[in-house]
Amino acid sequence: xxxxxxxxxxxxxxxxxxxxxxxxxxxxxxxxxxxxxxxxxxxxxxxxxxxxxxxxxxxxxxxxxxxxxxxxxxxxxxxxxxxxxxxxxxxxxxxxxxx
Numbered sequence: 626x627x628x629x630x631x632x633x634x635x636x637x638x639x640x641x642x643x644x645x646x647x648x649x650x651x652x653x654x655x656x657x658x659x660x661x662x663x664x665x666x667x668x669x670x671x672x673x674x675x676x677x678x679x680x681x682x683x684x685x686x687x688x689x690x691x692x693x694x695x696x697x698x699x700x701x702x703x704x705x706x707x708x709x710x711x712x713x714x715x716x717x718x719x720x721x722x723x724x
Contacts, residue, residue, distance in 0.1 A: 631675055632673075635681060637719050640719050641717045645716060647709055648709050648710055648722055649719065649721045650709055653706060653708045655708075660674070689707060
């Protein structure tokens with residue numbers, strides 16, 4: 626649940642607590658245009674803005690396809706997508722890759 630602190634805060638907490646590195650693909654993170662616009666006007670980073678009704682699931686690469694199918698089959702899960710991966714590099718940190 627990323628309601629408080631937004632995506633970046635939650636992923637940083639997970640990385641530190643689990644002693645893992647996380648790499649995100651900037652272009653894969655769904656942020657609606659209205660949120661982008663308001664954040665730009667207010668000088669906010671949308672990755673640190675509370676995001677009601679969203680969740681993060683960290684699953685093994687072997688179960689990725691199955692997890693996506695299950696989430697997308699749920700009534701509010703049609704937008705489920707892979708936004709990053711757990712890595713051995715940079716333990717306890719989250720890195721945003723803009724490609």
